[in-house]
Amino acid sequence: MLFDLELIEETYKRLSTRVPEARDLLGRPLTLTEKILYAHLWNKQESLKPERGVTYVDFAPDRVAMQDATAQMALLQFMQAGRARTTVPSTVHCDHLIQARAGAQTDLNQALDKNQEVYDFLASVSEKYGIGFWKPGAGIIHQVVLEHYAFPGGMMIGTDSHTPNAGGLGMIAIGVGGADACDVMAGLPWELKFPRIIGVRLTGKLNGWASAKDVILKVAGILTVKGGTDHILEYFGEGAQSLSATGKSTICNMGAEIGATTSLFGFDAAMVEYLHGTQREKVAGEAERIQEHLTGDPEVYASPEAYFDQVIEINLSELEPHVNGPFTPDLAWPLSQFAEAVEKNGWPARLEVGLIGSCTNSSYEDITRAASVARQASQKNLKVKSAFTITPGSEMVRYTVERDGYLDDFGTIGGVVLANACGPCIGQWARAGSEDQKPNSIITSFNRNFAKRNDGNPNTHAFVASPEVVTALSIAGDLRFNPLKDSLTNERGEEVRLDEPSGIPLPVRGFDVEDYGYQVPSPQGESVVVKIDPASQRLQLLDPFPAWEGIDLHGLLLLIKVKGKCTTDHISMAGPWLKYRGHLDNISNNLLIGAINFANGQANHVKNQLNGKYGEVPAVQRAYKSAGLGSIVVGDENYGEGSSREHAAMEPRHLGVRVILVKSFARIHETNLKKQGMLALTFANAADYEKVQEDDRIDVLGLTSFRPGQPLHLMLNHSDGSHDEIQVNHTYNETQIDWFRAGAALNMIRQSI
Ligand code: MIC
Ligand code: SF4
Numbered sequence: 001m002l003f004d005l006e007l008i009e010e011t012y013k014r015l016s017t018r019v020p021e022a023r024d025l026l027g028r029p030l031t032l033t034e035k036i037l038y039a040h041l042w043n044k045q046e047s048l049k050p051e052r053g054v055t056y057v058d059f060a061p062d063r064v065a066m067q068d069a070t071a072q073m074a075l076l077q078f079m080q081a082g083r084a085r086t087t088v089p090s091t092v093h094c095d096h097l098i099q100a101r102a103g104a105q106t107d108l109n110q111a112l113d114k115n116q117e118v119y120d121f122l123a124s125v126s127e128k129y130g131i132g133f134w135k136p137g138a139g140i141i142h143q144v145v146l147e148h149y150a151f152p153g154g155m156m157i158g159t160d161s162h163t164p165n166a167g168g169l170g171m172i173a174i175g176v177g178g179a180d181a182c183d184v185m186a187g188l189p190w191e192l193k194f195p196r197i198i199g200v201r202l203t204g205k206l207n208g209w210a211s212a213k214d215v216i217l218k219v220a221g222i223l224t225v226k227g228g229t230d231h232i233l234e235y236f237g238e239g240a241q242s243l244s245a246t247g248k249s250t251i252c253n254m255g256a257e258i259g260a261t262t263s264l265f266g267f268d269a270a271m272v273e274y275l276h277g278t279q280r281e282k283v284a285g286e287a288e289r290i291q292e293h294l295t296g297d298p299e300v301y302a303s304p305e306a307y308f309d310q311v312i313e314i315n316l317s318e319l320e321p322h323v324n325g326p327f328t329p330d331l332a333w334p335l336s337q338f339a340e341a342v343e344k345n346g347w348p349a350r351l352e353v354g355l356i357g358s359c360t361n362s363s364y365e366d367i368t369r370a371a372s373v374a375r376q377a378s379q380k381n382l383k384v385k386s387a388f389t390i391t392p393g394s395e396m397v398r399y400t401v402e403r404d405g406y407l408d409d410f411g412t413i414g415g416v417v418l419a420n421a422c423g424p425c426i427g428q429w430a431r432a433g434s435e436d437q438k439p440n441s442i443i444t445s446f447n448r449n450f451a452k453r454n455d456g457n458p459n460t461h462a463f464v465a466s467p468e469v470v471t472a473l474s475i476a477g478d479l480r481f482n483p484l485k486d487s488l489t490n491e492r493g494e495e496v497r498l499d500e501p502s503g504i505p506l507p508v509r510g511f512d513v514e515d516y517g518y519q520v521p522s523p524q525g526e527s528v529v530v531k532i533d534p535a536s537q538r539l540q541l542l543d544p545f546p547a548w549e550g551i552d553l554h555g556l557l558l559l560i561k562v563k564g565k566c567t568t569d570h571i572s573m574a575g576p577w578l579k580y581r582g583h584l585d586n587i588s589n590n591l592l593i594g595a596i597n598f599a600n601g602q603a604n605h606v607k608n609q610l611n612g613k614y615g616e617v618p619a620v621q622r623a624y625k626s627a628g629l630g631s632i633v634v635g636d637e638n639y640g641e642g643s644s645r646e647h648a649a650m651e652p653r654h655l656g657v658r659v660i661l662v663k664s665f666a667r668i669h670e671t672n673l674k675k676q677g678m679l680a681l682t683f684a685n686a687a688d689y690e691k692v693q694e695d696d697r698i699d700v701l702g703l704t705s706f707r708p709g710q711p712l713h714l715m716l717n718h719s720d721g722s723h724d725e726i727q728v729n730h731t732y733n734e735t736q737i738d739w740f741r742a743g744a745a746l747n748m749i750r751q752s753i
Contacts (some may be wrong), residue, residue: 074178138517140392168249201238222330354474362393385477427575640669
C-alpha cells in the first residue's frame with residue numbers, strides 16, 4: 001500500500017466540514033471544483049468570496065509529484081530552502097530521460113548507463129528528504145500517480161503540465177513549475193488565481209471508433225490552445241458517468257493543451273471500479289461515505305448556465321473520431337473530413353510512423369482497444385505499412401497486458417514495444433533519418449504536436465488521435481484512410497475492412513506486476529550526503545539571482561521579438577537538451593533557439609545590437625550579459641504554452657533578460673517567470689506589438705511604485721531617435737512584487753531561514 005490513508009481521511013474530514021460552510025457563505029449550491037478548492041484553502045478564510053479569474057488564493061495541496069526532467073531543478077531549489085524533510089508526501093518519477101531507439105530493455109539499459117549521475121542525484125535527494133522514488137522503467141509519472149496516489153476530492157500539484165491526468169479520479173491536480181513544488185514541500189502555502197469554471201456536459205454514450213480521446217480532441221478544437229487559461233473544466237452528465245476512470249484521465253490529461261488550470265470529473269461508479277482494480281478498496285470506501293461532497297450539487301448540473309462561466313455540451317452518441325494537427329493540438333478534424341484536409345493542404349499523405357502510448361493514452365483499456373484492431377488485422381492478413389511503436393504507461397500496465405497476450409497482438413503485425421517512459425513524446429527518439437529534414441507525416445496518441453517536438457525535424461507533420469485510430473492508420477500506412485468506411489487490400493490481394501475496436505477497462509484477472517520499481521523513502525535520511533561534482537556537465541548547484549536594484553530599468557536591448565507561436569519547446573527545447581535539465585548554465589545554451597525572429601523570419605538568428613552582426617540567440621544574450629546590459633524579449637499570444645518546465649523562465653533570468661513582454665501568457669509560464677524574479681508584462685494594447693523595432697533600447701518606467709493592478713509604462717527608444725511610450729499590464733500581487741524585488745521567490749525563503 002503506497003497511498004497514505006490517514007491523509008485521505010484528513011482531507012475527507014475537511015471536505016465534510018468546509019463544503020457546507022462554503023455553501024452557506026456563498027448562499028448557493030456549489031460546483032465540485034469549488035468544493036475541493038474550499039476544502040484545500042490554506043487558512044480557512046471565513047469570508048472568502050473570490051472573484052474568479054482575478055483573486056489570488058492560498059491553498060494547501062495534499063501531495064507533490066515530480067518527474068525527472070523537472071525534479072532536478074525543483075530539488076536543487078529545495079536543497080536551498082533549509083528544510084530537513086518535505087512537509088507533504090512527495091514522489092519523483094524517472095520517465096523523461098529514456099531514449100527510444102531499439103526497444104524496451106536495451107533502451108532502458110542505455111538510459112541507466114547514460115543518466116546514472118542524474119538518477120543517483122535524484123535517488124539520494126529523495127532519500128535525504130523523505131521523497132518516494134520511482135526508478136527508471138517504473139512508468140510515466142501520470143499513470144503511476146493515477147494507479148497509486150490519486151484520490152477523489154484530493155488536491156495535488158506536479159512539476160509537469162499533464163498533472164491534471166489525476167482529474168480522471170476526481171482530484172484537482174495542477175501542473176506547476178519546480179519553484180512552486182519547492183514552496184509546498186517546504187511547508188509554505190501554494191498560491192493560485194481562483195479559476196473560472198467551464199462546465200462540460202456530456203450526454204449519450206460513446207460507440208464504434210469514438211473514444212474518450214475524441215472528447216478532448218473536440219474540446220481542443222472548440223476552446224483552442226488558450227481558451228482554457230485560468231479555467232478549470234468540470235465534466236458532468238450521464239455521458240461523463242459512462243466513461244471509464246482512465247478514459248476520464250485521458251480527457252483531463254490533454255486539457256493541458258487548451259491551457260486549462262486543470263480538468264476533473266465527479267466521483268462515480270467507474271472510479272470505484274478503478275480504485276478496486278488498483279487495490280484501493282479502502283479509499284473507495286472512504287470516498288463512498290462522503291460522496292455527496294465529491295460531486296457538484298444537483299442544482300448546479302440541472303441549470304449549469306447559472307453556476308459555470310461557460311457551458312459546453314457534447315453528445316457522445318454523435319461524437320466522431322477526430323485527428324488533430326499538424327503543428328498544433330487544437331486544429332481538430334472529424335475523421336470524415338480529414339482525408340480531404342490532407343489533400344487540400346498538401347500534407348504528406350503517406351504515414352511514416354504511428355506511435356501509441358504516452359501518459360495520455362496508455363491505460364489497460366487503451367491497449368486492449370488498440371490491440372483488438374491489431375488482432376483482427378492479423379486475422380485478415382494485414383500488417384502495418386508504417387513503422388509502429390507502443391509505449392506502455394507503467395510497468396503494472398505493461399506486465400499485465402503482456403500476461404494477457406495483447407503485446408503479442410502488436411508484435412504480430414509489426415509493432416515494437418518501447419520502454420515505459422515518455423520516449424518519442426518528448427523528443428527522446430533516435431529516429432533514423434530525421435536529420436535530413438524531409439517533409440513527412442507521423443501520427444501519435446500523445447497530446448502535443450508542436451513543430452520539432454518528437455524528432456527535431458521541423459518538417460515532420462505530427463497528428464494526434466486515439467490509439468485505435470493510430471493503429472488503424474498505421475495498418476493502412478496512409479493518413480487518408482478512414483476505417484469507418486474504407487477497405488484495405490491484404491497480403492493475399494483481398495479487400496478487407498476493419499471492424500470496430502473493442503476493449504475492457506480493467507483486467508479480468510486483476511493487475512499484476514513483478515517489480516513496481518519503487519524505492520520507499522528512508523525514515524532516517526538526514527545523514528545522506530548529496531554529492532554534486534563541481535565539474536559535472538549535468539548538475540550544477542544554483543547561485544541566488546541578484547535582487548532588483550531599486551530603480552527603473554533603462555536601455556534594455558531588444559533580444560528578440562518573437563513572431564507567432566512560442567511554446568516552451570521553442571523557448572527551451574527538450575529532446576537532446578533534456579540532459580542539461582540539472583545544469584542551468586549549460587541548458588541556457590538553448591534559450592529561444594526555436595523562436596522565430598520577426599525581423600527576418602528565421603529561428604536562432606538575431607541582431608547583436610553591440611556590433612550589428614547576426615548571431616544565435618544564446619550567444620547574443622551572453623554578449624549582452626558580459627557587457628553588463630539587460631535585455632527584453634517580446635512575444636505574441638499565449639507565450640510559453642505547453643510545458644511546465646521552469647527552465648524556460650530560469651534561462652533568460654540567468655542570462656540577464658529582465659523583461660518578457662507579450663500579448664498574452666500561458667498560466668504556468670507566467671507564474672514561473674514571476675517566481676524567478678522576472679518581469680512578465682503584457683501589452684495593454686496588443687497592436688503596440690507592431691511598434692517594437694529590431695534596434696530598440698527600452699526603458700521600464702514606474703517600478704519604484706510597482707503596485708498590484710497598476711499598469712507600468714515602457715519607453716521604446718528607436719534607433720532613428722524617435723520614441724514611443726506604451727502602457728503595459730501585469731498581474732503581480734503584493735507577494736509576487738516582493739519576489740521581483742528580492743530577485744526570486746526562493747531568495748525570500750532563504751531570507752526566512
Ligand atoms: C511535456 O510534455 O512537454 C513535458 C516534457 O512532460 C513537460 C515537462 C518538461 O518539460 O519536463 C510538461 O508537460 O510539463
Ligand atoms: Fe511524458 Fe509526453 Fe506525457 Fe509529457 S506528455 S509527461 S513527455 S508522455
